[in-house]
Amino acid sequence: MNNNKNGDDKGLKExxxxxxxxxxxxxxxxxxxxxxxxIGEHMSHEEAERVIRYIDTDADDLLDFNDFxxxxxxxxxxxxxxxxxxxxxxxxxxxxxxxxTPKGLQRMLQRxxxxxxxEECVVMIDAFDIDHNGVLDFNEFHQMMV
Numbered sequence: 001m002n003n004n005k006n007g008d009d010k011g012l013k014e015x016x017x018x019x020x021x022x023x024x025x026x027x028x029x030x031x032x033x034x035x036x037x038x039i040g041e042h043m044s045h046e047e048a049e050r051v052i053r054y055i056d057t058d059a060d061d062l063l064d065f066n067d068f069x070x071x072x073x074x075x076x077x078x079x080x081x082x083x084x085x086x087x088x089x090x091x092x093x094x095x096x097x098x099x100x101t102p103k104g105l106q107r108m109l110q111r112x113x114x115x116x117x118x119e120e121c122v123v124m125i126d127a128f129d130i131d132h133n134g135v136l137d138f139n140e141f142h143q144m145m146v
Contacts, residue, residue, distance in 0.1 A: 011144075016068050018112040026062035027052070038111045039090050072145055081142075088141045099135035100125065 017023075021031045029048035036043040055067050063071070071083075093104030102121040109116050116124070125136055128144040136144070 012069055012072055013065065015072070016065055018114070019063075019068070026060075026064055027068065028062055032063075035112075039108065041090075084142060084145060085138065087145075088138050091136075091141075097135075099137050100141060101135050 016027070019027045019031055019035050021034055029045055029052055032048040032051065033043050033045060036048075049061070052061060052063055055063060055071050057067055057070070058064070088100070091100040091104045091108045092098070093101050093107060097104075102118055102125055105121040105125060106116055106118055109121070122134070125134065126132075128136055128140050130140050130143070131137075
């Protein structure tokens, strides 16, 4: 059993803040599209609305933090493994690599408006780097997210 729920939720809260552009505690279709646009991925407004409707539990057409946790922790089933893989790939700096490097993490965080130093990114990766090779592979990323 994972008894570190509060620590996990704190990390997810930080990720949630990147999506929640206006800080109102909800992710709108516009904010979801903005996030994907910031990483070079196109998402139509209709696609964003569909994703939110699928996960939204209180029918307000917005994702609150509990909906976001549900999405990130995979309570929607196996489809989330594909989504998690896509999220992982967004952090990959060089296509030939299948891992998240400090440089890739730094680049993604900068796109999200969080200017971290390279050294800070090394420390962040080190926290979840199970095999201590200085990068996160998909399995380490998956463990971090679930």
